[in-house]
Amino acid sequence: MPAAPRPAAPGRQPNPTLRERFQAMRNVPPFLRQIWAASPALSIASLGLRLVRAFLPILMLYIGKLIIDEAVRLVGLGVEFDSLEEAWRSGLLRPLLWLLVLEFGLAIASDLIGRLVSYAETLLSELFTNATSIRLMEHAATLDLEDFEDPELQDKLDRARRQTMGRTNLMAQIFGQLQDAITVVSFAIGLLVYAPWLILLLAVALIPAFIGESHFNALGYSLNFQWTPERRQLEYVRQTGASVESAKEVKIFNLHRFLVERYRTLADGFFRANRALARRRAFWGTLLAALGTLGYYIAYAYIAWRTVRGDFSIGDLTFLAGSFRRLRQLLEGLLVGFSQVASQALYLDDLFSFFAIEPEIRSPENPIPFPKPIKQGFVFENVGFRYPDAERWALRNLDFELRAGEVLALVGENGAGKTTLVKLLARLYDPDEGRILLDGRDLREYDLDEVRANIGVIFQDFVRYHMTAAENIGVGQIDAMDDDARIREAARRAMADEVVDSLPGGYDQLIGRRFRTGVDLSGGQWQKIAIARAYMRDAQVMILDEPTAALDARSEFEVFQRFKELSEQRTAVLISHRFSSVRMADRILVMDQGRLEASGTHEELMADGGRYAELFELQAAGYR
The missing domain is CATH 1.20.1560.10 (ABC transporter type 1, transmembrane domain)
Known part of the structure; x- marks a missing residue:
């Protein structure tokens, strides 16, 4: 059993002096x-x-x-x-x-x-x-x-x-x-x-x-x-x-x-x-x-x-x-x-x-209007990003386009930089190198709240709110929390309506076990509730970052198929480890160690015989 850490570790604040005490x-x-x-x-x-x-x-x-x-x-x-x-x-x-x-x-x-x-x-x-x-x-x-x-x-x-x-x-x-x-x-x-x-x-x-x-x-x-x-x-x-x-x-x-x-x-x-x-x-x-x-x-x-x-x-x-x-x-x-x-x-x-801590990522003093609708899409120009105190770059020399109305899939092994790319797209981070353009203008020129209001993201580590089922879905668009019709439609789109209908209290049922009247859900049920949040948001860009990991292959395919159908005339990004699901995307980006290795449709990438084809065959072999 490790010993308790020493209280006076290097770099911690020393005893305050008398002057510092009075200054306080x-x-x-x-x-x-x-x-x-x-x-x-x-x-x-x-x-x-x-x-x-x-x-x-x-x-x-x-x-x-x-x-x-x-x-x-x-x-x-x-x-x-x-x-x-x-x-x-x-x-x-x-x-x-x-x-x-x-x-x-x-x-x-x-x-x-x-x-x-x-x-x-x-x-x-x-x-x-x-x-x-x-x-x-x-x-x-x-x-x-x-x-x-x-x-x-x-x-x-x-x-x-x-x-x-x-x-x-x-x-x-x-x-x-x-x-x-x-x-x-x-x-x-x-x-x-x-x-x-x-x-x-x-x-x-x-x-x-x-x-x-x-x-x-x-x-x-x-x-x-x-x-x-x-x-x-x-x-x-x-x-x-x-x-x-x-x-x-x-x-x-x-x-x-x-x-x-x-x-x-x-x-x-x-x-x-x-x-x-x-x-x-x-x-x-x-x-x-x-x-x-x-x-x-x-x-x-x-x-x-x-x-x-x-x-x-x-x-x-x-x-x-x-x-x-x-x-x-x-x-x-x-x-x-x-x-x-x-x-x-x-x-x-x-x-x-x-x-007194001030955020570095903020809106400019005179932001330009957010495009409605998005006409051209996003362009990554030599984008690089490294997490604080990290030696290795999470993303480096990234150049690609995410065209308006396109369904783009990101694939790659763990640590390839897929989630980091999504965070840059939503301006949770700003690039350390290069820039991201939206309709030809730097993403940092737009109002931050407008950017995030037009991008709906469900991450793989989504939050399980110990609230009612309706509130769990409604948090996706907080100003529509009381719009029952919108919540029910979002649940239907995410195939979460069946989950809610099975609850004793329906949409008013408290879910999660933190409180006495709560009812817990399975991992797959929670994920459908989380996906419904994305449909609550009237966003022009929809992103699903592996939120279906707890679903079986058939359920994930159905979720992604419906997602593509419901994302018509919207820009969408899918991230999944199941290659059978992402093949429906208009274009697939293959990432490895923070760099873009290949790009194309499923058929084009299979024909190239590169990493994508190798990983696809390895995964397919597990089902034979």
């Missing part, structure tokens, strides 16, 4: 703008309520001082009462009673305001999470396919997804920091009146704890950043070990032990790294926090001494000791909170840096 605070203003955009009304309500609540602690503490002083004054009078009724009639207790009622009212108000703040911020957090998640999905949709095939961007996307859910507490923390800052000012004013040097003592005692907390917050961020690939592996292993898609092979091959051991190895490595950091944080945190406690008791002793000397009253002693204690707690919370906000601002970098 630049993420707070855009974060707050997003909070405000989620709901201005709830933002104002939360801040307004917190502002009121910020002054309640000092007010309640001062009223407490007045209560104690009043009680001490009454004791000093030496008046004795036989009953509470007699004391009340004397009128001496009324000031004390009104002070108690006022403090009780403030306590009730503080609790009520706290609950209202929690209510407002819970709703605000939910709205923020929803809005940010939507923005994440919308931005991800604009990125290039190449981006999603980059492991580093996958790590960044994974961290960004976590931030849409994991940073909602930052809002409450920032608002709470503002509330505590106002409360600190009110307490500090009270202390300045009695003993200004206590503020300096408090600051000196708390600075070491702040530095320590800031340091360990940064180390925690660095640990999470460095372990992002391993956490994605953990999630993958967990999903693989407990999902319907992999259940059959897990059982057949007894993979559960292997997967459990792989998960345990990765998880233990992450646990050990977290435990080491937690131990260091606990030790140094305790030591540095003791300095703050020492400062408090020095101040407490000083206030007690001044009270014994007669400089302060008992109420003053209570007020000052309470103020210093609360001020220490609040300042410690502010400093630690600021460190935590700075740490969480580092995490926000993951979110905003993802939003």
Whole structure:
């Protein structure tokens, strides 16, 4: 069993410096703008309520001082009462009673305001999470396919997804920091009146704890950043070990032990790294926090001494000791909170840096109108393409025409470049060399959405959406999702109508086993549903990239035959490993290792006796 990967692999981000941590605070203003955009009304309500609540602690503490002083004054009078009724009639207790009622009212108000703040911020957090998640999905949709095939961007996307859910507490923390800052000012004013040097003592005692907390917050961020690939592996292993898609092979091959051991190895490595950091944080945190406690008791002793000397009253002693204690707690919370906000601002970098990624494949500023209909077709001129970080060219020196209204078939062994060619045709990639022309103009001169709206593609690795049968077909033309007649016609064309008719709920039946009421389909049934998506789209170019691999030879032939019949006056591309199916195409391109090896009709290629004839005979021999 392989050992867990080392957390600090080369090329990963090192521990952020103090300067970088403070620079991360630049993420707070855009974060707050997003909070405000989620709901201005709830933002104002939360801040307004917190502002009121910020002054309640000092007010309640001062009223407490007045209560104690009043009680001490009454004791000093030496008046004795036989009953509470007699004391009340004397009128001496009324000031004390009104002070108690006022403090009780403030306590009730503080609790009520706290609950209202929690209510407002819970709703605000939910709205923020929803809005940010939507923005994440919308931005991800604009990125290039190449981006999603980059492991580093996958790590960044994974961290960004976590931030849409994991940073909602930052809002409450920032608002709470503002509330505590106002409360600190009110307490500090009270202390300045009695003993200004206590503020300096408090600051000196708390600075070491702040530095320590800031340091360990940064180390925690660095640990999470460095372990992002391993956490994605953990999630993958967990999903693989407990999902319907992999259940059959897990059982057949007894993979559960292997997967459990792989998960345990990765998880233990992450646990050990977290435990080491937690131990260091606990030790140094305790030591540095003791300095703050020492400062408090020095101040407490000083206030007690001044009270014994007669400089302060008992109420003053209570007020000052309470103020210093609360001020220490609040300042410690502010400093630690600021460190935590700075740490969480580092995490926000993951979110905003993802939003900052710009796609390379985009529409030009002034696109030319897409031809309707396509008159000439596509021309590949010396097209070459290489995947990022790949040494071998996926396509090279590719020159051919795809004429308007022509049914073209692509054949070749795995890795020949057939799917890559289709992706270039749909502008999922742009060529690294050469260009692709459509009706004599570079494909990059057209609006990107128009290009893709006029090209319908069903890939071999089509998605199985755990939605209703109608929605699975309707995603082929999202703006026609509610057009039942169009969905049924697309199903009929793809021979998927029989599949849907066999379902208990028909077109409204949830398919797939992810949800309780779902009904799973066979591989061939899923493929017919996927092919129906292509017929949903009123596209001028139709492409089937081996979507019939799970069908038997007869069913595939019928699908392709119908596809050719229904593709009249449309440009079509077929990719299949079954040569008996592609022979119906107007022209066949034979590809090998990214290059065009031969072109012609089935009869012409068989007569040439090249690779096509060789592969055709090898396949035909298997049926004899």
